[in-house]
Amino acid sequence: MKRRKFIAGAGLSILGMNRLFSQEPAAPEIITKKRAQIINTKVLVAGGGPAGIGAAIGAAKAGADTFLIENQGFFGGTAAFSVGMCMNQMRPNEKPRGFVHELLLQKLQNYGNQAVRLSTHQFFVNVEYLKAAVLDALDEAGCKYLVHTKAVDAITRGNKVTGVIISTKSGLVEIRADAVVDCTGDADIAFFSGAPTLKEEGSLSAQTLLLDISNVQNYSNKDMAGVVKNAKSKYPLIPDSWMLIKVSNCHHYYINHSGTRDLGTFDVTDPFKFSKAECLSRRQVFQMTESMREFGSGDLKNCEIVGASTQIGIRESRRIEGSYILSEDDALKGSRFDDVIAWRSGWLDIGFKRTEQMRIHQVPYRAIIPLKIDGLLAAGRCISASHVGAAAGKSMGNCFATGHAAGIAAAMSSRTRKMPRELNVKDIQEALKKDGVDLNVGGETQSPTMSM
Ligand SMILES: Cc1cc2nc3c(=O)[nH]c(=O)nc-3n(C[C@H](O)[C@H](O)[C@H](O)COP(=O)(O)OP(=O)(O)OC[C@H]3O[C@@H](n4cnc5c(N)ncnc54)[C@H](O)[C@@H]3O)c2cc1C
Structure with a gap:
């Protein structure tokens, strides 16, 4: 009896709600989609963390008109909102790794020893100086950029990404580009464009507010x-x-x-x-x-x-799926590849769950290009890797390195009018070598002091 009463009451309240809604005028619902502006560029980099900085500087140095967009009010990603985290693997064995890493170091050092202290492989940075030093590096490289802009959709023609939609205070803005580099950490652009992505939901690493x-x-x-x-x-x-x-x-x-x-x-x-x-x-x-x-x-x-931190630090989320997926085995064995475009050193580190020494291993070009979708590359923590493969080598120096390579490839794609997957990898390797990157690294074991 009581139950019947309850059900009847619930029905009435639903009916009541319907009546309330039915009194509203039957006007069509309009979603305002005013596009405030269109920006054209050759290379667009979405996300200004370690990978995005590497990509933007890499592309601009390679001669492409480059635009970098960032959701926060500053660049640096986790390095900047982390309130003091050291940037690992920026100079393994105290040796320069390449142009983009060194440009940032030079800009940090311009601010004196409050800004940066070097150790065996890491930059201990003060994040406020870091935010300014990144701007100095981007300005010197000639990148255009916007902060407080979030990519909310991808523009595609057929299977090719032709730009992204960003959300701004003046409404939605289209940025059209010959090539886009997804450095959002969460593979947002790949996901928006319909590219296949990877994510092992049950075993995602912990997120941490520092x-x-x-x-x-x-x-x-x-x-x-x-x-x-x-x-x-x-x-x-x-x-x-x-x-x-x-x-x-x-x-x-x-x-x-x-x-x-x-x-x-x-x-x-x-x-x-x-x-x-x-x-x-x-x-x-x-x-x-x-x-x-x-x-x-x-x-x-x-x-x-x-x-x-401004927001929780994200160790792991969605990644692109490329024709090669970096794995735990690659990290433990120290794999090398003919189409190497970067290498990753440091620890296999699943945020306070598993920490293990690994070998320096290479990243193949196939791991930074998504399946199915053209005109798009990825760098940083959203490259094609398994759950453990992603944890191995997520140090910032490695993210800078994949960014650098993706930026160069994006610039080359725009210049040659070829899709990233059609490029000759030897040309990308040659350009990286000219930027001071030694691609003949991989397979080595690392001493604990070098990797931690
Ligand atoms: C808690 C924690 C501790 C860590 N400790 C260390 C450490 O000690 N040393 C070390 O080297 N590494 C450490 N790491 C790993 C390292 O921070 C990351 O792997 C690295 O920052 C990844 O770089 P990224 O550029 O790929 O991504 P992120 O650093 O995540 O940067 C992505 C950027 O993209 C922006 N973005 C995201 N979506 C959009 C969008 N749709 N539109 C526009 N912008 C967008 C974000 O605001 C962000 O700035 C740690 C990570 C965490 C979470």
């Missing part, structure tokens, strides 16, 4: 002893694994941690899951700071939060 703390003069690992164990019941969102690292030449500590690892699997290409991960993480970093103040020892008791 944070900076200050007011800690001296810190040693023992100050953190017991913090997680003792604070967990009061602060349930705190992660199990944390790493405190001194920010380059300053008095802050930057904290990398296992983020969402124990809170679920979050696919950031799903807007609901992306929002959930971001919002959980905002509370998580606050709980971490409170935990250190209440349960830490030494100076940690006085720590103060300086800030957290």
Whole structure:
């Protein structure tokens, strides 16, 4: 009886809602799609993280009219919104890797030693200097760029990408290009254009909102002893694994941690899951700071939060599917390829889940071109790779390197009027060599100090 009443009530409220809606005038729904402007360029790079910077500088240096767009208000991607993360594999064995890496270093060094400190392979950077140094490098290379612009769709003719639609404050803008390089990290352009993509949803790496703390003069690992164990019941969102690292030449500590690892699997290409991960993480970093103040020892008791990243750092999401998919085996064996366009060094690192030494391995050109769709290349963390293959070599220096190659190929595609997949790889290799890239690297084991 009670149940019948409930159902009848529910039906009425639905009917009520319908009546309310039916009173609205029957006007056609209009979605305003005013295209404010059309921009034409030879090469368009979408996403201005390490890969996008490499691609934009690579393409511009190769002589192409190049346009770079970025969703945030600054360039640098995870390197810039990470509040202090070191840029790994920028100079493995302290040796220059190529033109784009060195141009950024030169621009950072122009700001003095507050901006950058070099180590065995990494640049320890202060992110505010980094943001300015990237602009200096892009200006010198002659790239045009826009920040606060998000690519929201791809323009295609047949199977070819001919441009992207960006969302701006004046509405939607079309950017038409001969070749597009997808450096969005999440293979957005490939996905919008209908190219096949890869994503192992069940095993995505953790996403992490990084944070900076200050007011800690001296810190040693023992100050953190017991913090997680003792604070967990009061602060349930705190992660199990944390790493405190001194920010380059300053008095802050930057904290990398296992983020969402124990809170679920979050696919950031799903807007609901992306929002959930971001919002959980905002509370998580606050709980971490409170935990250190209440349960830490030494100076940690006085720590103060300086800030957290602009957004959660994404270790892994959607990637393109190319005719070659880089795998765990390639990383462990140190594979080499005839169509090499870059190499990846560092660790096989699945964010606080698995860390293992790997060999330096090469990236074939086939892994940066999507199947089925022409006029498009990818670089950085969205190249064609398996879940473990993606984790191996996601260090920023490697992302710069695939970006550099993709930029050169895009410029060549525009100049020769050939699709990226029709180019002669030898020409791309030759151009990379001229830019100081040694492609005869791959297969070597790495010493722990060089790779960490
Ligand atoms: C928590 C964490 C810790 C890490 N630690 C290290 C470390 O210590 N050292 C290291 O070298 N590497 C580290 N990495 C890995 C490294 O940061 C990434 O692999 C690297 O930044 C990937 O570069 P990318 O350019 O491919 O992508 P991203 O850095 O993600 O950059 C992508 C850019 O594209 C923009 N974008 C995305 N979608 C759009 C769109 N539709 N339109 C316009 N712009 C768009 C984004 O705003 C972003 O700026 C870490 C990563 C994470 C998440």
